[in-house]
Amino acid sequence: MRNTRTKLLLYVLNFIMSLLFIIPLLWMIVSSLKPENQIFADLSSLKSLLPLHITLDNYRSAFERIPMLKYLFNSIFYVSVICISGLGVNSICGYALAKLRFRGSEFILVSIIALMIVPFESILMPLYLVVNALHWVNTWFALIVPFIANCFSIFMFRQFFMDIPNEILESASIDGSGPLKTFASIVVPLSGPVFATVFILDFISHWGDFMWPILVTTGESLRNIQLGIQTFFTLPPIFYGQIMATLTFTTVPIIVLFLLLQKYYVQGITSAGIKG
Amino acid sequence: MQTAMNAHKREHISTFSRQRRRETLVGYSFVTPAVLLLIFFLVLPFLLAVVFGFTKFNLLRPDKIHFTGFDNYKLLFTDGLFYKSLWNTLYFTIIVVPVQSGVALMLALLVNNSLKLRNVFRIAYFSPVVTSMTVIAILWISLYNPNEGLINSALHFFGISNQPFLRSSSQAMNSIIFMSVWQAAGYQMMIFLAGLQGISKDLYEASSIDGANKLQQLRYITIPSLYNVTVFVLTITTIQAVKLFVQPYIMTNGGPENSTRTLALLIYQQGFQFRNAGYASAISVIFFLIVVLISFSMKKFLRDK
Numbered sequence: 242m243r244n245t246r247t248k249l250l251l252y253v254l255n256f257i258m259s260l261l262f263i264i265p266l267l268w269m270i271v272s273s274l275k276p277e278n279q280i281f282a283d284l285s286s287l288k289s290l291l292p293l294h295i296t297l298d299n300y301r302s303a304f305e306r307i308p309m310l311k312y313l314f315n316s317i318f319y320v321s322v323i324c325i326s327g328l329g330v331n332s333i334c335g336y337a338l339a340k341l342r343f344r345g346s347e348f349i350l351v352s353i354i355a356l357m358i359v360p361f362e363s364i365l366m367p368l369y370l371v372v373n374a375l376h377w378v379n380t381w382f383a384l385i386v387p388f389i390a391n392c393f394s395i396f397m398f399r400q401f402f403m404d405i406p407n408e409i410l411e412s413a414s415i416d417g418s419g420p421l422k423t424f425a426s427i428v429v430p431l432s433g434p435v436f437a438t439v440f441i442l443d444f445i446s447h448w449g450d451f452m453w454p455i456l457v458t459t460g461e462s463l464r465n466i467q468l469g470i471q472t473f474f475t476l477p478p479i480f481y482g483q484i485m486a487t488l489t490f491t492t493v494p495i496i497v498l499f500l501l502l503q504k505y506y507v508q509g510i511t512s513a514g515i516k517g
Numbered sequence: 518m519q520t521a522m523n524a525h526k527r528e529h530i531s532t533f534s535r536q537r538r539r540e541t542l543v544g545y546s547f548v549t550p551a552v553l554l555l556i557f558f559l560v561l562p563f564l565l566a567v568v569f570g571f572t573k574f575n576l577l578r579p580d581k582i583h584f585t586g587f588d589n590y591k592l593l594f595t596d597g598l599f600y601k602s603l604w605n606t607l608y609f610t611i612i613v614v615p616v617q618s619g620v621a622l623m624l625a626l627l628v629n630n631s632l633k634l635r636n637v638f639r640i641a642y643f644s645p646v647v648t649s650m651t652v653i654a655i656l657w658i659s660l661y662n663p664n665e666g667l668i669n670s671a672l673h674f675f676g677i678s679n680q681p682f683l684r685s686s687s688q689a690m691n692s693i694i695f696m697s698v699w700q701a702a703g704y705q706m707m708i709f710l711a712g713l714q715g716i717s718k719d720l721y722e723a724s725s726i727d728g729a730n731k732l733q734q735l736r737y738i739t740i741p742s743l744y745n746v747t748v749f750v751l752t753i754t755t756i757q758a759v760k761l762f763v764q765p766y767i768m769t770n771g772g773p774e775n776s777t778r779t780l781a782l783l784i785y786q787q788g789f790q791f792r793n794a795g796y797a798s799a800i801s802v803i804f805f806l807i808v809v810l811i812s813f814s815m816k817k818f819l820r821d822k
Contacts, residue, residue, distance in 0.1 A: 247731075248632065255627050255634070259641035262699065266644055268667055269656050285670045334551035342537075343544030349552060356555065359563055360808050362760055362781040363801040366788040367565035368558060370579055390554035420543040449649035451763050456789060467651040471767060474655050481659060488652045499647045506647075510704065511711035 264290065266492075273299055273485035280481050299486035303473070308461065309487060312469035313494070319384045319465065320447045324440050326389045331439070332432075334390075335398025336424055340410060350399070357392045361453075369456055383457040384465075388447065394439045397509070401435035402428065438509035441502045448495050466491050566805075569798035576792040589799035599800065601775050602783040609694060609779065610758040617698045618750050621705030622743075626735075628706070629713045639710075643703035650700070654767040657696045658683065683769055686776040693764045693777060701757070705750050712746030713739070752815045756808055780804050 271292045272280045277299075283289040303309060337343075338350050368387060377383040405428060413423045429436070451467045458464050464472075470487045499506060570589055574582040593599050624642050628635045645653065660667045661682040669679045682692045720738050729737070762781035765771055771778035771786070784804065788797030 251627060251630060251632055252634070255632070255638045258624065258627065259638050262645060262703070263641045265656060265660055265667075265699070266648065268660075281665055284665060284667060285673065289667065289670070330550045330554065333547045337544045337547035341540050341544040341547065343541040346544060346548075349548055353555070356559055358756075358809060358812060359559060360756070360760055360805060362762065362784055363805040363808075364559065364562035364566055365784065366576070366794055366797050366801060367562035367569060369789075370565065370576075370794075371558065371562055373579075386554070387558035390551040390558070392555065392559075395551060420547075445647060449651065451649075451651050452766075452785065467649055470655060471651055474658075484655065484659070488656055492648050492652055495647055495649065496644070507707055510707045 269485050269492075270489050272482060273489040275299075275482060277480050277482045280485075299480070299482035300490065302480075303483040303486045303490075306476070306483070307469060307473050307487075309466075309469060309490060311461075312464055312466040313490075315463060316448065316466040317494070319381060319463075320444055320450075322381075322385050323388045323447055324443045326385075327391055327394060327443055328436055328440060330389050331391055331394040332398045332429075332436070333424060335395045336402050336428060338395070339399045339402035340405070340407070341420075353392045353395055357396070365452070365456075372457060378457050379459050379463060381463065384450075384454060384463065391443065394443060397439050397512075398432075398435060400512075401432060405431060434505060434508065437502060437505040438512075441498070441506045442509045444498065445495065445506070563805075566798045566801045569795055570802045571795075572798075573793075573795040576788060576794040579794070582795075585795065589796050592796065593799055593803065598775065598778065599783065602778045602780050605690060605775075605777060606759055606761060606779045606781075609690065609697075609761050610755055612691075612694050613697055613758045614751060614754045616694070617702050618705055618747070618754055620698055620702045621750070622709050622747075624702060624706040625709035625713055626739075629710055639706075642706055645700045646703040648700075650763045651767065653696065653700050654764050657692075658768055661692055684773060686772075686774040689769050689773060689777050693761075693768060697761075697764060701754075705754065708746060708750055709743065712743045716742045748816070752812060755811050755815060759804075759808060759811065780807075 267290055271290055274292050274295045274297070275283070276294055276296055279294050280289075283291075283293075338346055338353075372378060372383045372387065375382070377386070409427060409431075410423055413427050414420070418426065449467060450465060451471070454463075454465050454468050458468070470484075470491055473487050474484055569582075571584055571586055572582050573585045573588070628638050628642070632638070663669065663679055663681045663684055666682075668682070672678075672680065681688060683689050716739065720742075721734055724734055724738060760781050761779045762785065765777040765779055765782050766785070769777045771782055780800065781804070784797050784800045787793045787800060
């Protein structure tokens with residue numbers, strides 16, 4: 242009896258709280274599907290959250306006004322390249338730090354942990370000057386290369402690889418397999434979860450990139466989707482329906498990715514939390 | 518016999534050292550790509566920031582650089598806008614960290630059970646986290662709209678008159694705080710949830726046999742068991758909070774009346790809008806020191822407790 246009462250209370254509280262968390266996003270999606278005047282007409286009633294007059298006009302006109310698909314492609318392209326090349330570079334580094342003994346490895350590990358603390362904001366200016374000196378401004382290199390190596394990813398890989406038993410690696414090397422081959426054929430297949438985790442954490446964080454792309458892209462050709470929607474928002478005439486359409490359009494790919502790889506994303510967050 | 522053993526030993530040692538050399542070589546070649554990238558794009562810029570802090574130059578003319586000693590820092594400590602930005606950053610941090618962590622803990626307690634819909638609730642709380650901050654900032658500008666925003670319509674329903682939110686210097690920062698808590702509480706909730714699930718069920722069973730009620734269990738079992746997780750959550754939230762940039766950049770551009778100008782925004786504006794590269798570097802150095810100070814003192818403070 243007391244148990245059912247607790248359960249009921251939990252349901253009610255959860256229900257109210259979820260509404261608070263979901264209403265803004267729901268309103269965004271629903272409004273993107275409504276004619277402009279209907280958004281404001283419905284604003285003061287519950288109808289603002291119900292898709293009663295569905296139309297795709299907002300999407301159509303938003304796509305006509307800005308090259309949304311190009312922005313989307315740019316985002317997917319450069320973020321994927323960062324993440325995939327990052328998996329290669331950071332995983333072998335993490336592997337060396339976890340499993341190989343060599344002079345200086347302790348120092349490198351400690352430095353990498355220490356560097357995790359450097360906030361991106363404090364190196365923003367000089368990093369821009371470095372990239373500028375390399376003549377990379379307004380090229381893909383500027384958006385990609387500085388972010389391939391990632392201290393946190395190296396650390397995650399290292400922690401995971403520490404748990405792989407040495408016997409497996411030794412037996413592979415006795416069988417005559419070179420270190421790179423041992424890594425590719427033994428370690429990588431055993432480490433699917435950590436690769437997925439690092440990939441999705443990195444992907445979601447770079448998907449939201451905003452400050453850096455503003456600085457290093459001057460024209461439209463390389464702009465990512467975050468800059469695209471921000472430009473659109475400041476581009477008169479302002480139609481809320483179209484803005485909500487672009488926001489929804491930007492959010493859907495990442496939510497799909499999240500739902501597909503949810504397990505790993507949550508694992509990444511929680512393992513960081515428990516180890517920290 | 519003796520010599521044979523020595524020979525064997527020598528051979529063993531020499532294969533061992535050869536293997537050791539090989540391992541060293543492989544180790545270096547494995548870490549080189551990452552280490553080189555980190556040196557070029559993290560360590561070098563960091564060192565440059567420290568050096569540039571003692572110089573004066575225009576961002577577009579890095580060839581015309583003048584060393585000016587501590588001039589930037591002297592200027593910094595007399596600059597009212599710096600103090601204002603520092604205060605805004607601290608204010609945001611001081612409010613957001615406990616509020617967001619508290620909300621996150623409450624949410625974690627709400628979904629840490631056997632309710633059938635618990636996964637639906639979890640995803641609801643978590644969905645703002647995966648939505649990008651740009652999207653959220655633009656969405657909330659519309660929600661906070663003083664005349665035709667959803668929030669004012671809702672307040673109207675409760676008989677509260679229209680609020681200016683982002684347009685008022687007294688409400689703008691609090692509005693950004695509210696939105697930020699809404700956006701990120703789901704993230705911390707996940708970490709708390711992992712912590713809650715790590716607590717042994719035996720503790721709860723034993724205590725309920727001893728007649729402890731739910732509230733006492735929360736006070737004497739749950740909260741103490743979450744100690745390490747809480748330290749972690751508070752530390753990362755604080756470090757995230759002092760970096761506040763995208764929200765004021767998009768929503769208020771630091772206004773009204775500088776009420777939402779933060780250190781990160783000031784660095785950006787000094788460096789890239791006014792092109793005072795040296796001055797922006799000096800602010801960056803102070804900013805870095807603040808982050809270091811916070812992360813060390815949080816650890817120490819919370820350990821001592």
